[in-house]
Amino acid sequence: MPRPGDSWVALTVVDRIMTKLKQLEDYREEIEQCVKCGACRAHCPVFGAEKHEGRVARGKVALAGAVLDGEIGFEAKVLEDLSQCLLCGSCCAQCPNKVPTEEIVAAARRRIAQQRGLSSFGKGLAAVLGRPKLMNVLAKTGGALSSLLFKKVPENSGLRLRFPAPYIDADRTLPPIAAKPFRERVPERIPGTEGAPTVAFFTGCGINYMYPAVGEAFLKILKFLGVTVIIPKDQACCGLPAVSAGAGGTVEALAAQNLAALNRTPVDYVVTACASCNAGIGKIYADLGGDYQTLAAKTMDIFVFLAQHGLPEKLAALPKAAQRTKVTYHDPCHLRTRGITKEPRLILKALPQIEFVEMAAAGTCCGLGGTYSVYHYETSKKIGAKKAANIGASGAELVATDCPGCIMQLQDSVNHAGLPQQVVHLLELVVDALPAVE
Amino acid sequence: MTESHIIAALKEIVGADKVSTEQADRICYSYDATQQKFLPDVVVHPTTTEQISRIMRLANAEKTPVFPRGAGSGFSGGSLPTKGGIVLTTEQMDQILEIDEENLVAVVQPGVVTEQFQQAVEKVGLFYPPDPASLKFSTLGGNVAECAGGPRCVKYGVTKDYILGLEVVTPTGDVITTGGPTMKGVVGYDLTKLMCGSEGTLGIMTKIVIKLLPLPEGKKTMLVLFDSIDGAAQAVSAIVRNKIIPTTLEFMDGRTLDCVRQATSLQVPEAARAVLIIEVDGDLEFLDKQARKIAEIIQPLGVVETRIAETHEESEEIWQIRRSVSASLRKVNPDKFNEDICVPRSKVPEMIRKIDVIAETYSIPIVNFGHAGDGNIHVNIMIDKQVPGELEKAEKAIEEVFKGALSLGGTMSGEHGVGIAKAAYIPLEITPETALYMKTIKKALDPNNILNPGKIFLD
Numbered sequence: 001m002p003r004p005g006d007s008w009v010a011l012t013v014v015d016r017i018m019t020k021l022k023q024l025e026d027y028r029e030e031i032e033q034c035v036k037c038g039a040c041r042a043h044c045p046v047f048g049a050e051k052h053e054g055r056v057a058r059g060k061v062a063l064a065g066a067v068l069d070g071e072i073g074f075e076a077k078v079l080e081d082l083s084q085c086l087l088c089g090s091c092c093a094q095c096p097n098k099v100p101t102e103e104i105v106a107a108a109r110r111r112i113a114q115q116r117g118l119s120s121f122g123k124g125l126a127a128v129l130g131r132p133k134l135m136n137v138l139a140k141t142g143g144a145l146s147s148l149l150f151k152k153v154p155e156n157s158g159l160r161l162r163f164p165a166p167y168i169d170a171d172r173t174l175p176p177i178a179a180k181p182f183r184e185r186v187p188e189r190i191p192g193t194e195g196a197p198t199v200a201f202f203t204g205c206g207i208n209y210m211y212p213a214v215g216e217a218f219l220k221i222l223k224f225l226g227v228t229v230i231i232p233k234d235q236a237c238c239g240l241p242a243v244s245a246g247a248g249g250t251v252e253a254l255a256a257q258n259l260a261a262l263n264r265t266p267v268d269y270v271v272t273a274c275a276s277c278n279a280g281i282g283k284i285y286a287d288l289g290g291d292y293q294t295l296a297a298k299t300m301d302i303f304v305f306l307a308q309h310g311l312p313e314k315l316a317a318l319p320k321a322a323q324r325t326k327v328t329y330h331d332p333c334h335l336r337t338r339g340i341t342k343e344p345r346l347i348l349k350a351l352p353q354i355e356f357v358e359m360a361a362a363g364t365c366c367g368l369g370g371t372y373s374v375y376h377y378e379t380s381k382k383i384g385a386k387k388a389a390n391i392g393a394s395g396a397e398l399v400a401t402d403c404p405g406c407i408m409q410l411q412d413s414v415n416h417a418g419l420p421q422q423v424v425h426l427l428e429l430v431v432d433a434l435p436a437v438e
Numbered sequence: 439m440t441e442s443h444i445i446a447a448l449k450e451i452v453g454a455d456k457v458s459t460e461q462a463d464r465i466c467y468s469y470d471a472t473q474q475k476f477l478p479d480v481v482v483h484p485t486t487t488e489q490i491s492r493i494m495r496l497a498n499a500e501k502t503p504v505f506p507r508g509a510g511s512g513f514s515g516g517s518l519p520t521k522g523g524i525v526l527t528t529e530q531m532d533q534i535l536e537i538d539e540e541n542l543v544a545v546v547q548p549g550v551v552t553e554q555f556q557q558a559v560e561k562v563g564l565f566y567p568p569d570p571a572s573l574k575f576s577t578l579g580g581n582v583a584e585c586a587g588g589p590r591c592v593k594y595g596v597t598k599d600y601i602l603g604l605e606v607v608t609p610t611g612d613v614i615t616t617g618g619p620t621m622k623g624v625v626g627y628d629l630t631k632l633m634c635g636s637e638g639t640l641g642i643m644t645k646i647v648i649k650l651l652p653l654p655e656g657k658k659t660m661l662v663l664f665d666s667i668d669g670a671a672q673a674v675s676a677i678v679r680n681k682i683i684p685t686t687l688e689f690m691d692g693r694t695l696d697c698v699r700q701a702t703s704l705q706v707p708e709a710a711r712a713v714l715i716i717e718v719d720g721d722l723e724f725l726d727k728q729a730r731k732i733a734e735i736i737q738p739l740g741v742v743e744t745r746i747a748e749t750h751e752e753s754e755e756i757w758q759i760r761r762s763v764s765a766s767l768r769k770v771n772p773d774k775f776n777e778d779i780c781v782p783r784s785k786v787p788e789m790i791r792k793i794d795v796i797a798e799t800y801s802i803p804i805v806n807f808g809h810a811g812d813g814n815i816h817v818n819i820m821i822d823k824q825v826p827g828e829l830e831k832a833e834k835a836i837e838e839v840f841k842g843a844l845s846l847g848g849t850m851s852g853e854h855g856v857g858i859a860k861a862a863y864i865p866l867e868i869t870p871e872t873a874l875y876m877k878t879i880k881k882a883l884d885p886n887n888i889l890n891p892g893k894i895f896l897d
Contacts, residue, residue: 036469038511042551042574051530051549052483053466053510066465077462096765 086369109246206404238280244370275332384413508580514857548579592811669740687811780852
């Protein structure tokens, strides 16, 4: 249950105000585009695990339409169904009419937050999801994330939304919180060579607080290419977990902070090494219009950047190792649904120490889904178990991906399946292949 | 409204978490691909044959209607709970029980998704051919109930040709078995065939025994553009006359092509007014030869261009064109009536001409595509329901289309079934005597008319 001092309650005030983000009403036309064909049943990871129409895009779109028509209110069962969405966008990508269910669900969650406050949303969820289970979770609060370590993470960070301390299941394996966040370890400007582009590195919370080594790898690779990197210290969470939680006001507050931080120094691109941040800035900010749209247009995934700036050719020129490690790749939803699938593979295949193997269903969601996994850990684990089975069957020793959230979830799934694979960020493999740079 | 003691009894049978009277669940199980909406009183997710048997006994005692449902992806309203009551969905009975590689037989539960079953048997070199367009999400139970077809049926036949036996819960709650795992079996009536295409009105399938084939070694896809629909139709006849039965023979008319041109980046010469997508399968060395032979046979029939896919990717590109058709139609008008008449394949050109006349008479765009190889034409009558009078015109046009198909020795529905969508038109195709025979069977098996009432035949 949300309690005083809990981030849920703290966010309520700001999220009650109106937001520039689209309202549920704005999606009426898209909702009517759903022809109820059922194609989403083939692609929704949650439906695959639960086999219930309320869990699939078609059902959620029907419910959103019924809410707009006044046929149903935000009663407990509707809240539960709307909470059962990873926002992975797999349904929309395969929908014959491209109905943007993930946007519709996010808008519905914002509406719920506006009407009832986020804490009520949290309460509604908790009430529906079974009190005994929740009590069980609450009883284990001493587990996974120590509140002491978590104090290093700001209140409005996506990590707080993803893993609000009292909700964490003790069964979950999590990486430790870094003793010193990445952005506190590095200068704000790392000069490159003349003529090479200048980029801002949007680190995101995952790299900053949990996977600083990925950030280090990022910097080494861009140094190798002579790129000037700006790392604004005052950048904030991209806001995507707040989108998932329905915290529209928080999304806008974070966007404003990031706009100011990233616009201070002129750059050619804003580069991310986290699929979710890439979608957060590259897609969600675009909906906010104006300067946000300009920022969104400049945002680029690191592997797209590397592919466009000659890295595959440089890697291909390196001598191939005699003993190569088998590596498979997991497509983060937030890149896959935005059409970024080729570039990471292009770079993986060019790595001299790697033998790339494609796994089955590489593009299926890992099951993390922003705040999803916190409230629906059991379903999230079922989705992850399918992923783990495919990872096991691929014969790969390592799994590479491009999103700290996916890394965390995939490693947890692999651990639960009792498999030996390690999940890494693809940047860590790239940096291993490069000659040492000073 | 289904009374509370019935709800309590249902909960006792399947467990409280598998029974819902929540408004949200009633909405989620109120529709299918016809986009019509009927709210059930209660949604039940049984997981065993015994539970379904007990539900049917309860429903009979209480005279409560039961509406069986697979994926709810049908085009005829077969699963819609038109009279409230109970929606009984088999979507959670989704296990493949057995794949017998010695006897080429599989046993599945009704909620198994068609494509997942195909992938499972293909892993061991076996093949289940029926491929309705909905195969990625429709269930085998639904496929059997509607006797689903698909592009490959021109060579391999439809769902009923692969069903060897069934376990069925009857409308009164008995559990019966029909047929079995043997290729032959003539003891008693062929109830398996009776159940195939019975649209959930004669029983609920709880186990399905399926015949499998060896998986063909490979396939070859070709796209052929014609300067007229007649040329394409003649090509179909010419290929068959030359004793070649391709795996698929899909066609799209000129108007379909216009839609696809607008919706995708497809490069198609303006001269092309009809398309055939032809696929052959079999041993690899045999495929090129057959594709070349087909190309030779059809060359004189107004071919504008022939593309033969050399790789899997090229083949997928061709199929992508076919798959993009349905969505692209919305560019014409927002609402569509998707009918699936079937005529003897030699009559396809004549039928298309009849449809053109109907489209002109009622000044409604009608877009045709479908399975030319078996004469199964998807007739899409495109209207805007918001425009006054359009709906009435569409209804008249549909009746004309049906009458046209019947006058050529065809049928109103090749694969979608009657459900509620075509129930009013039944007297056009079925004589009163035949209808009486069918209704007598239904009445004898379901004396209280509680299993999917009001489907196929209007009450």
